[in-house]
Each structure stands twice: as C-alpha cells, then as structure tokens.
C-alpha cells in the first residue's frame with residue numbers, strides 16, 4: 001500500500017463499498033488563518049498531503065468551504081489521481097468575515113457538489129456529508145429537504161455515498177429513513193462525550209462515526225487527568241487522545257488535522273499507543 005508503513009494504527013473500515021484506513025487526515029488546517037485564503041507555506045501544505053499518502057492514509061476529510069475552495073485545490077494538486085478516498089461536506093459557505101453561514105437550499109447544494117467535483121478533479125464524489133449545525137454544536141430541526149436534494153444528486157451519479165455532520169441523533173435517524181448513510185461527523189473527543197450513545201448505536205449498524213476536533217480543534221485538549229496518564233505512559237497527551245479514540249469503538253475513524261509533516265508523523269505513531277486498562281478507566285472519567 002505504501003513505502004513506509006504497511007499498516008496504520010486501527011486498521012481499516014468500510015465506508016459502504018470503499019475501504020479506508022481508520023487513521024485518516026483532516027485537511028481543514030491547510031488553508032490560511034481562520035480557514036480563509038491560501039496557506040502561508042503552500043509547499044509545506046502540499047508536503048503534508050503527500051506525506052499522508054506516503055504513510056498509507058486513504059481517508060482525507062475536506063470541504064469546499066475550507067479556504068473556500070483552496071484546500072480542495074491543494075488536495076488535487078498533491079494527490080490527483082487519487083489512491084485515497086476524499087470525503088467532503090456541503091451545507092455551509094463562507095462570508096466576508098470568515099463566518100460559515102448555512103447554504104442548504106437544493107440549488108446551493110447542487111452548486112457546492114459541482115464546485116467540489118471541479119476543484120477535486122472528479123466525476124463523482126466518494127462521500128458527501130450534509131452539514132446541518134455548526135462547529136459549536138448541532139441545530140435541531142428537519143434535514144429532509146436538503147438531504148433529499150443530495151439523494152437526488154446521488155441518483156444522478158455525482159455522489160457515491162452520503163453522510164451527515166453536526167447533527168442530533170434524531171436527525172441521523174431522519175436521514176436514515178430517507179436513504180442509507182455511511183458516516184456521521186460530529187464534535188467528539190476525550191473531553192466531549194455527548195455522542196457516546198450515538199456512537200454505540202451507529203457501531204451496531206456498521207456506520208462510521210468520525211469525530212471532528214479529536215485533539216480539541218482550535219483549543220488543544222487540556223486535562224490534568226490526561227496529562228497525568230500521558231506522563232505515566234511516556235507519551236504526549238495528543239497520542240493518548242488519538243489512541244483512546246481508536247480504542248473507544250471500532251467504527252470511530254480519526255481525522256486529526258495538522259499543517260505540519262512532523263506532527264502528522266507524530267500523530268500516526270502516537271495513535272498506535274497501547275493504553276492499559278487502569279489508564280483507560282481514568283481517561284473514561286474525563287468527559288463524564
């Protein structure tokens with residue numbers, strides 16, 4: 001599969017008929033500050049993507065809203081033609097202030113899917129997540145109209161598989177009643193355990209749960225218990241946080257973000273950490 005590491009921590013998972021490594025890469029950090037505009041170090045951003053490929057990572061998470069469009073164009077430049085599966089999301093655009101206003105009318109979604117296809121250089125998108133809430137949390141309410149619009153684009157052959165993002169458990173159930181989904185992407189990490197029940201329910205159905213902000217996002221995970229466990233295991237808190245997620249449930253796929261080749265390598269190595277039961281029990285108390 002790759003030159004450096006034949007098996008990444010966690011092995012693989014099937015997103016529908018697409019096999020991906022459970023250790024994936026979240027590309028949001030590759031755009032400029034505030035996820036707007038080009039990166040200061042363009043060559044560095046391309047190097048991170050190529051390193052992900054060299055490490056054998058086959059799951060890349062992105063969105064047309066990153067940059068906007070910048071991140072997808074970098075992914076295409078670094079990796080096309082792809083041996084990875086690219087998972088994108090639609091449902092929000094960017095405004096002049098760097099905000100993420102919703103854009104979920106059928107025509108917005110059609111435009112977003114076509115922009116993703118153009119920027120990524122694809123005829124069909126592997127997985128498209130419909131984003132409903134924001135990074136601050138889900139927003140309750142029906143997702144039927146926008147989700148049905150994506151199902152129609154799937155029927156037209158523009159999308160292979162569907163997922164949902166920033167959603168409540170009720171919205172996940174509503175989507176599943178309309179069409180099959182292969183993944184749910186929500187905020188979850190050692191300190192944010194609101195989706196524990198949903199993760200277990202999805203695991204039983206063979207649906208992936210993809211936590212965003214696995215390392216805390218823009219505010220790195222901080223916890224005395226996490227630091228203590230990490231020190232005892234001779235590891236970094238980030239390694240422990242990633243290894244814990246892989247251990248938490250087999251349907252969890254990692255998409256940690258980084259703009260640094262060194263951090264990417266560290267994260268791959270760190271996620272392979274073995275956490276003894278006693279430490280697991282301590283970690284389990286953090287977000288409860």
Ligand SMILES: NC(=O)c1ccc[n+]([C@@H]2O[C@H](COP(=O)([O-])OP(=O)(O)OC[C@H]3O[C@@H](n4cnc5c(N)ncnc54)[C@H](OP(=O)(O)O)[C@@H]3O)[C@@H](O)[C@H]2O)c1
Nearest residue numbers: 026027028061212213214215216217256257258259263266
């Ligand atoms: N669905 C949604 O609404 C949504 C929202 C947010 C994110 N996402 C997706 O989730 C992915 C992951 O989220 P994220 O990137 O925001 O947060 P994250 O993975 O929790 O954390 C990324 C941050 O951690 C730092 N970092 C990573 N590895 C490190 C290491 N070994 N040592 C020190 N610092 C390290 C990065 O800085 P460096 O660049 O310096 O390494 C970056 O600031 C995104 O890339 C995106 O694809 C989705």
